[in-house]
Amino acid sequence: TAAAPRPWRLFGAMCLLRLPRITQPLEKEEEEMAALMGQIELEKSQYSDHEIRKLEEEENLRRRKESMYDDDEAPGKTVIMAQDLEDKWEQKLLRFKPAPRITDADKNNNRTSLNRKLDRNLMLLVKEKIGNQELWLLPQVEWQPGETLRSTAERAMATFLGDHIQAKILGNAPYGIYKYKFPRAIRTEDNVGAKVFFFKAFLQSDDLSQAELKKDYLWVTKDELGDYLKSEYLKKVNRFLLD
Amino acid sequence: IARISPHALSSFSSSWLPQAAPSRGSHWQTSLLTARASLPARAQPKKKKKVDVKKEQAQKDRMKKKIRKLEKAAPEMIPIEDFITPVKYSESNRVRSLPPLSFEETERRVLLMKKWCLFKQNQDKAEKAAIQALVEAQQEALKELRLESEELYQAAIRRDEGLFPFERDGPDYTPPLPGYDPPEGKCVDITKVYTQ
Numbered sequence: 323t324a325a326a327p328r329p330w331r332l333f334g335a336m337c338l339l340r341l342p343r344i345t346q347p348l349e350k351e352e353e354e355m356a357a358l359m360g361q362i363e364l365e366k367s368q369y370s371d372h373e374i375r376k377l378e379e380e381e382n383l384r385r386r387k388e389s390m391y392d393d394d395e396a397p398g399k400t401v402i403m404a405q406d407l408e409d410k411w412e413q414k415l416l417r418f419k420p421a422p423r424i425t426d427a428d429k430n431n432n433r434t435s436l437n438r439k440l441d442r443n444l445m446l447l448v449k450e451k452i453g454n455q456e457l458w459l460l461p462q463v464e465w466q467p468g469e470t471l472r473s474t475a476e477r478a479m480a481t482f483l484g485d486h487i488q489a490k491i492l493g494n495a496p497y498g499i500y501k502y503k504f505p506r507a508i509r510t511e512d513n514v515g516a517k518v519f520f521f522k523a524f525l526q527s528d529d530l531s532q533a534e535l536k537k538d539y540l541w542v543t544k545d546e547l548g549d550y551l552k553s554e555y556l557k558k559v560n561r562f563l564l565d
Numbered sequence: 566i567a568r569i570s571p572h573a574l575s576s577f578s579s580s581w582l583p584q585a586a587p588s589r590g591s592h593w594q595t596s597l598l599t600a601r602a603s604l605p606a607r608a609q610p611k612k613k614k615k616v617d618v619k620k621e622q623a624q625k626d627r628m629k630k631k632i633r634k635l636e637k638a639a640p641e642m643i644p645i646e647d648f649i650t651p652v653k654y655s656e657s658n659r660v661r662s663l664p665p666l667s668f669e670e671t672e673r674r675v676l677l678m679k680k681w682c683l684f685k686q687n688q689d690k691a692e693k694a695a696i697q698a699l700v701e702a703q704q705e706a707l708k709e710l711r712l713e714s715e716e717l718y719q720a721a722i723r724r725d726e727g728l729f730p731f732e733r734d735g736p737d738y739t740p741p742l743p744g745y746d747p748p749e750g751k752c753v754d755i756t757k758v759y760t761q
């Protein structure tokens with residue numbers, strides 16, 4: 323019934339995920355299997371044009387070495403052999419230096435940077451003052467009548483990161499809930515406790531240089547959440563996070 | 566300068582009526598017409614017209630019949646190029662010569678396959694359990710929301726139209742190199758396109 327006063331205050335919180343940018347390293351079984359698949363493919367295959375050319379050239383070279391005075395072609399002729407091509411390609415590969423998988427931020431353990439742990443999901447945590455405690459939690463904002471919970475979560479994201487972030491919110495429905503009762507000191511009949519509804523979003527833009535982060539923030543992986551969140555809160559948050 | 570009206574020109578080609586007395590003063594007659602006035606032309610142009618029309622009609626009918634026959638015939642099958650091995654790959658010199666597998670090797674392979682089977686099964690079970698946990702958490706949240714307010718609940722279970730189609734570039738092996746200038750080149754697509 324709409325008229326009955328609701329004793330719970332509603333909050334909308336946003337779990338902003340930065341998706342992985344590089345692949346995770348293979349497990350031992352996966353590596354062994356990949357090697358086996360390569361071997362089987364090699365056994366079942368036939369010679370390619372390049373390989374046939376290589377074999378023929380090796381034959382010719384061997385024959386010419388055995389019969390030294392049987393030069394069909396003038397020795398001054400430069401013929402590009404398949405082996406030379408392969409060497410050239412090898413050299414070219416070695417000259418290319420890709421970006422490192424383990425970045426500087428990884429080495430310094432700079433938890434405020436987005437370039438850390440490129441193969442895992444990173445979540446945004448902010449420090450908030452609740453009651454008289456400073457707590458680390460997912461950015462949240464109180465629900466105001468007239469808006470849906472999803473827009474509350476969007477507002478929470480905007481208050482902490484500014485308006486210019488592009489994030490894809492996954493649906494209108496909340497992913498999890500954390501219910502807590504206020505300590506007896508401030509509990510009243512109308513104000514028993516609070517319900518925090520979590521929403522999930524994927525971060526689309528890679529750089530947040532335009533974002534004005536006003537408070538202390540961190541980007542952490544699922545395993546590192548335990549360092550910052552309280553146990554009850556952590557339990558509820560872990561339920562809707564995939565690693 | 567001869568000013569011929571289009572009407573006069575068409576009438577000249579299709580049905581030529583001899584002018585009684587072409588007067589030089591009339592502006593719509595040309596010297597050409599006056600020159601041809603002497604030709605005995607009554608019967609021939611008319612034959613030409615009929616025969617032409619009949620021939621054209623016959624041609625059109627033949628074309629229509631051909632089109633109908635082609636349409637009725639079953640559409641030609643498009644060959645799947647992947648399933649047709651080119652002839653040059655069935656030559657015998659292409660066969661690879663490798664030493665046969667030893668007993669230990671085959672044993673190792675079989676055991677590895679079994680380990681892989683188990684590994685994948687565990688991975689699948691873990692994925693399914695994770696998804697199940699996700700769904701449960703969401704159901705619980707929606708239940709609590711419903712207790713709070715029906716209107717918010719209805720807004721939450723509404724379908725999000727902007728979510729799909731959802732596109733994302735998958736992760737690569739190395740992160741993008743800042744300031745990398747890829748070499749110039751053009752990719753020419755030589756796939757054969759068949760039309761039925």
